[in-house]
Amino acid sequence: MVRDLPKTAGGILSYFTRHGTAANLLLVVLIVAGLVSMPRMRAQFFPDVVVDNINVVVTWQGAGAEDVDDAIVQVLEPALLSIEGATDADSVSREGRANIVLEFEPSWDMARATADVETAIDQISTLPEDAEDPVIRRSTWRDRVTDVIVTGPVDVKQLALYADELVLRLFSVGVTRATISGVAAPETIIELPLVNMVSQDVTMQQIAMAVAAEVTADPAGDVEGANARVRTGIAKRSVEDIKRIVLRSNLDGSKLRIGDVAKVRVEGIDRQRAFFVGNNSAISVRIDRSPQGDAIEIQEQVQSTVDELVSTLPEGTQMELIRTRAEHISGRLEMLFGNALQGLGLVVALLFLFLNVRTAFWVAAGIPTALCAAIAIMYLAGITINMISLFALLITLGIVVDDAIVVGEHADHRARMGLDPVSAAETAAKRMALPVFAATSTTIIAFFGLIAVGGRFGDLIADIPFTVVAVLVASFVECFLILPHHMAHSLKHSVKDHWYDTPSRYVNIGFDWMRDVLFRRFIAMIIKCRYVVLTVAVVLLSSQVVMVISKEVKWRFFNAPERTSVSGNFAMVSSANRDDSIAMMQEMQIAVDTLAKEYEERHGLSPIDYVVAQIGGNSGRSIAGSDMKTRDQLGAISIELIDPDLRPYSSSAFIGELQDKVRRHPLVETISFRGWNSGPSGDALDIQFYGADSETLKVAAEDLKTALARFTVVSALEDDLSYDKEELILDLTAQGQLLGFTIDGLGRVLRNRLNGLEAATYPIGARSASIRVELPENELTADFLENMQLRTASGNYVPLADLVSVERRAGFSTVRRENGIRRVSVSADLSEDDPAAANEVMEALKKELLPEIASNRQVEWRLAGMAEQEKAFLNDARIGFILCLTGIYLVLTWIFASWTRPLVIMSIIPFGLIGTIYGHYIWNVPLSMFTIVGLLGMTGIIINDSIVLITTIDEYAEERGLIPSVIAGTADRLRPVMLTTLTTVLGLAPLLYERSSQAQFLKPTVITLVYGLGFGMLLVLLMVPALVVVQHDIKRHLTSFWFAVGGRSVGVTASLGTLTLLVLVWFGATMGLAIFSNDTLPLFVDMMPNLSLMLRSLLIFFVGTGCLCMFAYIGSFAVTLFGVVRTTRRQ
DSSP, X not given: XXXXXXXXXXXXXXXHHHOHHHHHHHHHHHHHHHHHHGGGSOBOSSOOXXXXXXXXXXXOTTOOHHHHIIIIIHHHHHHXXXXXXXXXXXXXXXXXXXXXXXXXXXXXOHHHHHHHHHHHHHTOOOSOXXXXXXXXXXXXXXXXXXXXXXXXXXXXXHHHHHHHHHHHHHHXXXXXXXXXXXXXXXXXXXXXXXXXXXXXXXXXXXXXXXXXXXXXXXXXXXXXXXXXXXXXXXXXXSHHHHHTOEEEEOTTSOEEEHHHHOEEEEEOTTSSOEEEETTEEEEEEEEEEOTTOOHHHHHHHHHHHHHXXXXXXXTTOEEEEESOSHHHHHHHHHHHHHHHHHHHHHHHHHHHHHSOHHHHHHHHHHHHHHHHHHHHHHHHHXXXXXXXXXXXXXXXXXXXXXXXXXXXXXXXXXHHTTOOHHHHHHHHHHHHHHHHHHHHHHHHXXXXXXXXXXXHHHHHHTHHHHHHHHHHHHHHHHHHHTHHHHHHHHHHTSSSOOGGGHHHHHHHHHHHHIIIIIIHHHHHHHHHTHHHHHHHHHHHHHHHHHHHHTTSSOBOSOOOOEEEEEEEEEEEOTTOOHHHHHHHHHHHHHHHHHHHHHHHHXXXXXOEEEEEEEESSOSSSOOTTGGGSOGGGEEEEEEEEOOGGGOSSOHHHHHHHHHHHOOOOTTEEEEEEEEEEOSSOOOSEEEEEESSOHHHHHHHHHHHHHHHTTOTTEEEEEESOOBOOOEEEEEEOHHHHHTTOOHHHHHHHHHHHHHOEEEEEEEETTEEEEEEEEOOGGGSSTTHHHHOEEEOTTSOEEEGGGTEEEEEEOOBSOEEEETTEEEEEEEEEEOSSOHHHHHHHHHHIIIIIHHHHHHHHTOEEEEOXXXXXXXXXXXXXXXXXXXXXXXXXXXXXXXXXOSSHHHHHHTTGGGXXXXXXXXXHHHTOOBOHHHHHHHHHHHHHHTHHHHHHHHXXXXXHTTSOHHHHHHHHHHHTHHHHHHHHHHHHHHHHHHHTOOOGGGGGGHHHHHHHHHHHHHHHHHHHHHHHHHHHHHHHHHHHHHHHHHHHTSSOHHHHHHXXXXXXXXXXXXXXXXIHHHHTSOOOGGGTTSSTTSOHHHHHHHHHHHHHHHHHHHHHHHHHHHHHHHHHHHHHHO
């Protein structure tokens, strides 16, 4: 029985039912709060996934990756990992540079973390003396809104001025995160040949000091009496001015100038990275937003600013926005909003069919009221309007009226029984308060279980539980504080028949006949065949589980919505120059144009929206080993495809054909194409090897790459351990020491000559120009040891080869560590077009490829990237599900004041899998993480009908027998049970048929709820009546059992005790071993190998227990029969 409603709560419900002013005032407050909050909410595609970390960068010029790792990373990393709150440390050692990324616990105080990192580093005194001080940076989160491409048939210097003007105008309107690419500050190079250095006895340091003294004019002060200001010197920054700078004055009165010993030239502003649109130069301006920025508003400001500026540009010069987010966000949100309106229409139509117009109107009025109140709560909580939160609102579209249907239908039922309208509404509110509170609480608990999911995907779906909870709380308030008063008014006008109630009147006549004539007889038959019904349900559930185990229904963790961006990166060999890279870039442009024409002929529409090529770097994720290339040896092409809904092919298919079209330049080393996905996802394939030296790890990585290359769904295959340049280790000879050279002094001289020396910097416009002193490139060749001359303390020059001994060593360009352990990663993209082939790759990896490589190469491995996130998600979801079931059980136990009644209600939960798996099968959609999200939500929703049904059965059982109560209660609750389920299903049904590619990743949740709840309604109506009677049967059997145990028959007592002991021993031998030792009995090691250890042990336990019970039953029957025969013979 449901416990009684507290008097205080009953008094509040009565007050709002009988006082219209209070109810209507609350209604107005809820609606106005939502309407005010709605335009203030930010809109975005996905919720922001902000990861806080701290970067520590240490520069050590001239050092190799191994030296940097030994002397810097292995010194800093242990100290950084010991900082409170630090969870992970990823380090990368490269030539001349160490980078350590330190991650902290969620919501950790990053200001405190930064201070702790500074303190830890300050306590370290063993870093190399020549290394620069560590630079500590707290990461700045940013999200791309759009890119503005400035291009035209003009000089790149002119394009740079236009880009600068655009950034200034954007800053004035509040868009402060704009980054210009494709332009650099001018750099003046002073080339000092070694022969001049020796013949004129000039050093690079002398030239640098002379330039630094002349490059700026210093203010000396004011002459007050003369009303004048004094400046000393003239800023000498042009080529001619620098050439005239005096290095020294000779005794004969002549002067040695920089132009006498060195060549001076100015590098162009596009020397680093140059962009091209077709044959025209281009500059890219990336626009980002902060976590508080609104992507749609920012893009509108950018577009408005660009439109104003374009009118002032010369003919042929263009500014265009690419990679825009606003259209994608608005389009997808409008798609979901349109589906929500369709679902709302279906829900309202259903209500008007089964309820009279006034009742249906006030029940349906709860939808906008609850949604407005929920939006206000979301706004206060900082939740944005995005694909996830809007989807959560869509989920609740049908659920939000469930409470109102139950209360409204019960008020109508009480009115037909003779109560006056106000009393009927008041009684309905009081009688349904606790059952509806239980149903609402269980649904909230179920969705709130999603907060147990951590990591990036936990952040992605975090809006679902908070949004659903906000809607359900608002719905509960509306249902019991606003609806009863309006229901009282509605019932007053329901006494007479009205023409507008004709549809519902005829529908209810047919429904009542079906319920009273057919359904009651059907339920009576279900009760008689209750054990057969439960057996059939178990068989159906087993058949669906088998479909998953046999891979007939496949599993795909996360299918990211497809984006329109594709990038192709390339790297040239070390002997290639900038012209070779430009030739390779042009080959890529030709391939894109050719394939676009073929696609246009094939599909009637060109797939290309925009193409930007570049030299000097890669686009998006760089190719592994690109850090060892010069800028002139790197390039890329960025392709914007048309909207996925406008093309019948995926970006993966386009990439596959494009790779075949590209003609490889003779000097190209690597080409890699990638598509960009939405959402917080890692590499589809990311395998990490560790536990060995770098050479062994590299061999293992190459083995895996070779093995994976045979799978057509695998692309962008690479590892992050590239071979380094040959390393020359110089050590002073005895002669070098005698001449007064030291290792430190030698290192400084060689660093300046090999890397150049920055003489000065000065501002020029929005950038900072520099002047550098370098050796000519033609002198930095393989024979530099023989050609290089060093000055001794006496002023003589000697060859470097006479001063040092040389040891040659080959190594790798990077050393990567994760939490102090050296590792190498092999990553790749996995096409999402064919889930079966993708699963085949994952199975081959886990069962064949990785174990074989680990055995052959003696290395350890683990799946990272998406596989690691999948494992973490499933573990968290398991914990959330356990907490969810525990919370639901405790709430139901309190509501029903019983320990066993909740078990009957909750027993329906696993059978929701029947509809869920079947729905995925007929729609040919793989199970995914969003299926798990739907299952957690369905756990709370599917038992709501059971709660209402069992509450009514218990109420009737107080006055009549159990079976008549079950039949009458199930028949009387048929309409509200059917309406609450159908409103939820119809609210989501339009999204089930949505063809937009951006909605496909949400479809598993929709299928889970629609099919799970649809089948769940049938199972509730079939199984709950059967389970209630079965519970009564078990209670009678238990009573007989305890009577037998407590009786005088020693034999019976001993037999039951022995059976109980055997079952407990069998539990320990099966489940106990699996839980505590992660093992099983040797007899069952090879049994059902496809099942997990826990599931296999559970099945073995049940089968064994059944066998023991059967043997006990046969034994007791034999003993009884023997006793009867013996007694008969005696007589």
